[in-house]
Structure formats: C-alpha cells, structure tokens
Amino acid sequence: MxxxxxxxxxxxxxxxxxxxxxxxxxxxxxxxxxxxxxxxxxxxxxxxxxxxxxxxxxxxxxxxxxxxxxxxxxxxxxxxxxxxxxxxxxxxxxxxxxxxxxxxxxxxxxxxxxxxxxxxxAPMELAPACLHSTHLDQWPDIPQTEALGWPPSGTLAHHQKHNRFAIERAADGYHALIPFNRSEPVPVMLAQDGESRLVLSLGECQVSLGVDEWSAWLPCSTEQATGQVRFKLLAYDPDERRIDLLQSQITAxxxxxxxxxxxxxxxxxxxxxxxxxxxxxxxxxxxxxxxxxxxxxxxxxxxxxxxxxxxxxxxxxxxxxxxxxxxxxxxxxxxxxxxxxxxxxxxxxxxxxxxxxxxxxxxxxxxxxxxxxxxxxxxxxxxxxxxxxxRYLCDIHRRLAEFDLCALDSQGRAVREHSRAFLKDERGGLEVFINRDLVPASDIPKVQTRILKALTTWYVDAPEGERNVVALAVKKQDASVLGYWGEHMGDVLFAYAPGFVWGSNERGDTIARVTTAGANHGPQVPSASTAFxxxxxxxxxxxxxxxxxxxxxxxxxxxxxxxxxxxxxxxxxxxxxxxxxxxxxxxxxxx
Missing domain, CATH: 3.40.720.10 (Alkaline Phosphatase, subunit A)
Structure with a gap:
C-alpha cells in the first residue's frame, strides 16, 4: 500500500x-x-x-x-x-x-x-460574543421549565444563548459596553453618520457602518490582554432611535x-x-x-x-x-x-x-x-x-431514588455521600457508579442487580402503547462487548431508547414528555434511527x-x-x- x-x-x-x-x-x-x-x-x-x-x-x-x-x-x-x-x-x-x-x-x-x-x-476568551440593542424587549425572556442535556442542569439540547446587552442613549449618541470576562468593560461609542449610517468608535479606531455591513477587525485592549473584535450593524432607525449591533467574540x-x-x-x-x-x-x-x-x-x-x-x-x-x-x-x-x-x-x-x-x-x-x-x-x-x-426527558437520579439507591437534596440533585449509586458528570451520563464508601465489596453484585432492575423495568405509557425507557443495560463485567472496561468505567452501563433524553423539569418528574422541540444524540442508543x-x-x-x-x-x-x-x-x-x-x-x- x-x-x-x-x-x-x-x-x-x-x-x-x-x-x-x-x-x-x-x-x-x-x-x-x-x-x-x-x-x-x-x-x-x-x-x-x-x-x-x-x-x-x-x-x-x-x-x-x-x-x-x-x-x-x-x-x-x-x-x-x-x-x-x-x-x-x-x-x-x-x-x-x-x-x-x-x-x-x-x-x-x-x-x-x-x-x-x-x-x-474558556481561558482564551476575553469577551463573549454579544448582541447590543436599544430595544432589548425584542427578546422577551422565555421561562424555562425543563433542562435537557448532561449534566441535567445544563441547556445543551437547546443551544440557548444569554448574551444580550443594552445600548444606552446619550446626548452625544449611543454608548455600549463590551463585557470583558476578567476585567472592566470596554466602551463603544455610536454616532449618526448621515441618513442611514453610524460611526462606531472603539479606543482610537473609528469605522462607518451601514445596515448589514461588517466592520474590519479592530484592536480591543484591557490592562490584562489584547484581542481583536468586529461588529455588524443589524438594524438602525434614526427616527425611532433603534440600533441592533452584533459584536464578535474576542479571544487570545x-x-x-x-x-x-x-x-x-x-x-x-x-x-x-x-x-x-x-x-x-x-x-x-x-x-x-x-x-x-x-x-x-x-x-x-x-x-x-x-x-x-x-x-x-x-x-x-x-x-x-x-x-x-x-x-x-x-x-x-x-x-x-x-x-x-x-x-x-x-x-x-x-x-x-x-x-x-x-x-x-x-x-x-x-x-x-x-x-x-x-x-x-x-x-x-x-x-x-x-x-x-x-420525545421524553428522563431524570436518572430520581429513578435510582425510587429504588432506594440514590439520596436527593431539595432540588432533586444527587447527594453522593449518602447515595449507594450515582452518576459522574464527566463520564457522559450513562454509567452508574456504586459508592464504595457505603457499599461493602460483598454487596456490589446485589447493588448492580438492583440498578439493573431500576433501569430494565422503567417503562412509560405512550399514545402508541407501552415503551421501554432504556434500550440496554449491562453490568461492568459484561460491558466489554460494548467497548467498555477498565478502572474508569461505572458499575453499570446503559443507553436510553430512541426518543428519550437526559433531563429534569420543575415538577420533579422522573419521566415526562418534553415541552420544547429538540433533538439529541448522547443519551440514546447508538443505533437509534428513523426513516429521516x-x-x-x-x-x-x-x-x-x-x-x-x-x-x-x-x-x-x-x-x-x-x-x-x-x-x-x-x-x-x-x-x-x-x-x-x-x-x-x-x-x-x-x-
């Protein structure tokens, strides 16, 4: 070859x-x-x-x-x-x-x-990517009643961004602030430039922008670091005094x-x-x-x-x-x-x-x-x-709690030191670990079996009939056929059936229909598929x-x-x- x-x-x-x-x-x-x-x-x-x-x-x-x-x-x-x-x-x-x-x-x-x-x-990020606006009410807050992804407190499945900041009106035009992560904000000045353009001032740099135009990359410095930023003017109405401005992420x-x-x-x-x-x-x-x-x-x-x-x-x-x-x-x-x-x-x-x-x-x-x-x-x-x-969100820690395997706090989060079984954030949410500080070695097989029972008897009544929540579950000693072994893996490995996703909601359900449209991959069995x-x-x-x-x-x-x-x-x-x-x-x- x-x-x-x-x-x-x-x-x-x-x-x-x-x-x-x-x-x-x-x-x-x-x-x-x-x-x-x-x-x-x-x-x-x-x-x-x-x-x-x-x-x-x-x-x-x-x-x-x-x-x-x-x-x-x-x-x-x-x-x-x-x-x-x-x-x-x-x-x-x-x-x-x-x-x-x-x-x-x-x-x-x-x-x-x-x-x-x-x-x-991230350590390299000096300032996040932001939308600056004189009218933040264009983006009303949408109450979040469920969290999908792993760890379940995250919003991975929705790819939500919370990065909108106010542009303030002033006598000399408009002011915005770039919110640096580890230092004071950096001011940006905006002033009218003819009928339909704005002059943007950042430090010693000035650029003229029309709607839908990108600026060149401009230097942007604090006492701690120097990066570059660019802007896009998304909307400008001088009569309504309305400005929407995109500011790129700044990295070093x-x-x-x-x-x-x-x-x-x-x-x-x-x-x-x-x-x-x-x-x-x-x-x-x-x-x-x-x-x-x-x-x-x-x-x-x-x-x-x-x-x-x-x-x-x-x-x-x-x-x-x-x-x-x-x-x-x-x-x-x-x-x-x-x-x-x-x-x-x-x-x-x-x-x-x-x-x-x-x-x-x-x-x-x-x-x-x-x-x-x-x-x-x-x-x-x-x-x-x-x-x-x-299709359904699944709260694995609540399911384990129903089988007296996991202790929960008032927010429904696992209390590891009081739990016989728990999951680790860094391992991807599909491995259940037995707490060796609470469970003697002689009882490990029994607890493994109890975990398997919690997983393999988990069903939900769907409109089309009864559905199993978990597609497969195996003990550690049987997981080599799935590519898992060694000191880092959990005591039980499992995967959800197609349509089931990690998550939690305000009601504290163990399982519930998702209320927001989305798609996932991580929790579902790797062979999950539809015709599409x-x-x-x-x-x-x-x-x-x-x-x-x-x-x-x-x-x-x-x-x-x-x-x-x-x-x-x-x-x-x-x-x-x-x-x-x-x-x-x-x-x-x-x-």
Whole structure:
C-alpha cells in the first residue's frame, strides 16, 4: 500500500448520513459528492455515550472507550494510542479547536483553542460574543421549565444563548459596553453618520457602518490582554432611535496554546480565531442568519490553518471539529422529522432549509480543501454521531431514588455521600457508579442487580402503547462487548431508547414528555434511527492510498464499523504499526 504522508481530519459534530445522502441527491453538495465518489466511505457506529468527547477521542486514539475514555476534560496517557504512536515515530500532530478531552503529548505537537466544556468562559476568551440593542424587549425572556442535556442542569439540547446587552442613549449618541470576562468593560461609542449610517468608535479606531455591513477587525485592549473584535450593524432607525449591533467574540488563544509563536503566526496570517458565534442557528431566533456568517469565517479559518500547518509547518496530522451542523439539528430536526411529535408538514421546509444551508456551507469549504490540498494529503471528513428527535426527558437520579439507591437534596440533585449509586458528570451520563464508601465489596453484585432492575423495568405509557425507557443495560463485567472496561468505567452501563433524553423539569418528574422541540444524540442508543435521520456517524477518506469509489457496507445485522477503526485506518495511512490500537484498519477502503 502507498502511504500518505499527511492526514487532514475535518471532524463535523453530528453530521447525519441520511441528510448527507438527501442533500447529495438534491445536487447541493457537489464537493462532498466528489469527495466520496473519488474516495472511500462508510457509516460509523458510535460508542456509548453518543457524545463528541467519547467518540472523537475514540476516533483519534484508535482505541475503544475502555482503553482511552477517562472523562470529559481528562486526556488519556500511556495507552500507546494514535497520537502517542505518532510522537514515537517522530511525527507531529496539530489539534486545533478539537475537544479538550484529548491532548497531544509530543514535544513538537500543537494544541490550539481546544473546545471548552468547563464551567464559565474558556481561558482564551476575553469577551463573549454579544448582541447590543436599544430595544432589548425584542427578546422577551422565555421561562424555562425543563433542562435537557448532561449534566441535567445544563441547556445543551437547546443551544440557548444569554448574551444580550443594552445600548444606552446619550446626548452625544449611543454608548455600549463590551463585557470583558476578567476585567472592566470596554466602551463603544455610536454616532449618526448621515441618513442611514453610524460611526462606531472603539479606543482610537473609528469605522462607518451601514445596515448589514461588517466592520474590519479592530484592536480591543484591557490592562490584562489584547484581542481583536468586529461588529455588524443589524438594524438602525434614526427616527425611532433603534440600533441592533452584533459584536464578535474576542479571544487570545496564543498564550494558552502549546506553541504560542506558531499560534501568533496563524492569527497574523489568517486573522483572529473565534470559537463561538453570536446568535444560535435557529430560524425562530432574531438575526439567526448571522450564525452562518460567523460559522463560515470559523470554518474557512480552520481550513486555511490546516493547510498552513500541513504544508508549511511540517505537521503530519491536523484534526479539528466544526459544530454548526449539530447546532442546526438541535434547533431544527424535531420540526423536520415526520416521526417527531413536533413535526409540521407546513413548517418542515423552513426548518430543513436551515439544516441544508449548514451542509452547503460545509460543502463549500470541502471544495476549497480539495482544490488546494497537496497530493500527499488525505482529507478525512468524519462525524462522531448523528441526531434523532427528543420525545421524553428522563431524570436518572430520581429513578435510582425510587429504588432506594440514590439520596436527593431539595432540588432533586444527587447527594453522593449518602447515595449507594450515582452518576459522574464527566463520564457522559450513562454509567452508574456504586459508592464504595457505603457499599461493602460483598454487596456490589446485589447493588448492580438492583440498578439493573431500576433501569430494565422503567417503562412509560405512550399514545402508541407501552415503551421501554432504556434500550440496554449491562453490568461492568459484561460491558466489554460494548467497548467498555477498565478502572474508569461505572458499575453499570446503559443507553436510553430512541426518543428519550437526559433531563429534569420543575415538577420533579422522573419521566415526562418534553415541552420544547429538540433533538439529541448522547443519551440514546447508538443505533437509534428513523426513516429521516439516525445516530450513526459518517466517514469519507479521499487521497493517496485510498481506493477510489470504495463503499464499505454498514448493516447492524451483518457488520458495523466503529470509531476506533477509523482511527486505526488513519494510523495505517501514516505508516504506523496499529498493534496497540483496539480498532482495525478499514482495509477495504485502502489501496
């Protein structure tokens, strides 16, 4: 086999194979069509939980969760995974805006702007992306009666943003404040400039803006740090004294990168990096179209940096993850899939068009990569999972409490020190741990059985009849068939049935119908699917060493491909020995 010297992994959060096929058939994804036709492709079955951290870590280590999954924000070390094999072989990897759960370990490796999942702003974020307005009543507060996602107190499933700030009227015009995270706010002045324009002043810089115009990137400094910011004037009515102004996220990623000088070169060459856009990609949200502007900027920045790092800085592997597509699924899929309780045939086209646009944006940048990559570079387009619509929220700690396994406080949260069984936030919400401080070793099997009883007898009366809440549940000693083992995993592993999602509500229900339209992936069994979408991932290789036109069949009844095998295939393309990897190279896709 001819080995490729370079691998460019464009990871896409939540890219759904069924929708890729739908849009390819429509003819609106010509570059992804070419990428697949001239390369090798297959679907991938995610591991439990069907989360980006779990599955992109498995992908890029080439190892199953039992070997490489420690927990969110906790990188594996010493397992001789793919990145460690590269370091031993003298090859360098660049992880750019990749999940923080996997950190490269080689002295020459590069880690830049890892996707932040911790509490509060990312260390590199100086100021959040914001909407400034003279009329904040355009965005009335919507009471939230339920929380979906893991941990269940979060709002992961809704991709909600709380980033709107007032523009104050003054005698000399208008004033806004950029809310820096770790220092005093920075003032922005706005003054009328003719009939339909505004002059924006930031420090010593001034720019004139009309409606729908973006400013250039402007320097923005505090005593602690310096970054760059740009603005878009969304609305201006001088008679009503109405202004809506978008302000980009402000970041300083170089100091926290593993190679600050290299990071500065990327920023100087390609512009400032943003990890978040200002407005959700939700057609029911005012100015949602701007999410496509900012997402395109981010994705083109990532593509440009990938080629710079591979071609000019002599890295052998580049990996990133782009998240717009997953966001459009969370906000729109429930309105598009006929099996969703929120589906409306009258509204389907409007929501589906938002998803389609996110796929077309991705396709545009795939085309740029195909046109510009060198002959020695294999492009890998891959997703970690898909999405399927939500139907019921499930409060796992309340369910365990009903079986006298978990103690709850007045807010319904688990009190770990008084609970025989609990879940850990960092492990993805589908592993139940037994409290060794309360349960003697001799009683562990009994408590495991009690947990299984709580899970396997959990049913709900649905309009179509009785439905099981949990699709599968196994004890730790039986979980190796699902890719789980080792000291980090829980005592019981489970996955929810299709349509069931982590969550809690104000009533304190153990299970309840969701009241807001949404779609999820993480909690539901990896094989979850409808006729419209699925939880499956997607994998396309294109380049030297890949068999053109190869299609590896994916059939749950005869054979499936897993995330770690995709990583092992990357290792083989890089000329590495794959013996320490759990995955096996997908040789049917290779020459």
């Amino acid at each position: 001819s080995h490729a010297a370079k691998v460019l992994l464009l990871g896409v959060d939540g890219l759904i194979p069924e929708l890729v096929e739908r849009f390819r058939t429509e003819g609106v994804l010509p570059n992804i069509q070419r990428l697949s036709d001239d390369g090798g492709a297959t679907r991938l079955m995610p591991y439990i939980s069907t989360w980006g951290d779990t599955n992109f870590v498995s992908f890029l280590t080439g190892q199953a969760p039992g070997t490489s999954w420690v927990g969110q924000g906790r990188s594996p070390y010493g397992t001789r995974h793919l990145l460690e094999l590269m370091s031993t072989a003298g090859q360098r990897c660049a992880l750019v805006h990749f999940p923080e759960t996997l950190q490269p370990s080689g002295a020459g490796d590069f880690c830049f702007a890892p996707f932040w999942s911790g509490a509060g702003p 990623p170089a100091p926290s990168s593993t190679q600050p000088e290299l990071a500065e070169r990327l920023i100087e060459r390609h512009g400032p990096f943003i990890s978040k856009w200002t407005v959700s990609a939700d057609p029911d949200t005012r100015y949602f179209e701007t999410s496509f502007d900012e997402a395109r900027y981010q994705l083109e920045w990532l593509a440009d940096s990938a080629l710079t790092l591979l071609d000019d800085e002599d890295f052998q592997l580049f990996a990133t993850v782009f998240r717009l597509n997953d966001e459009t699924h969370h906000t729109c899929l429930a309105h598009c899939d006929p099996e969703s309780v929120f589906f409306s045939s009258e509204e389907q086209a409007r929501y589906l068009d938002v998803i389609r646009r996110s796929y077309q944006l991705l396709d545009d940048v795939v085309g740029q990569l195909l046109a510009r990559r060198r002959d020695d570079t294999v492009i890998v387009l891959a997703s970690d999972h898909g999405d399927v619509p939500n 979408s699925s939880n499956h991932g997607l994998l396309i290789f294109n380049g030297r060493g890949v068999r053109a036109g190869a299609q590896l069949l994916f059939d749950a009844s005869t054979g499936i491909q897993r995330m770690d095998s995709a990583g092992a295939t990357c290792a083989q393309l890089l000329g590495l020995d794959t013996a320490t990897l759990d995955g096996k190279p997908l040789v049917a896709l290779l020459e």
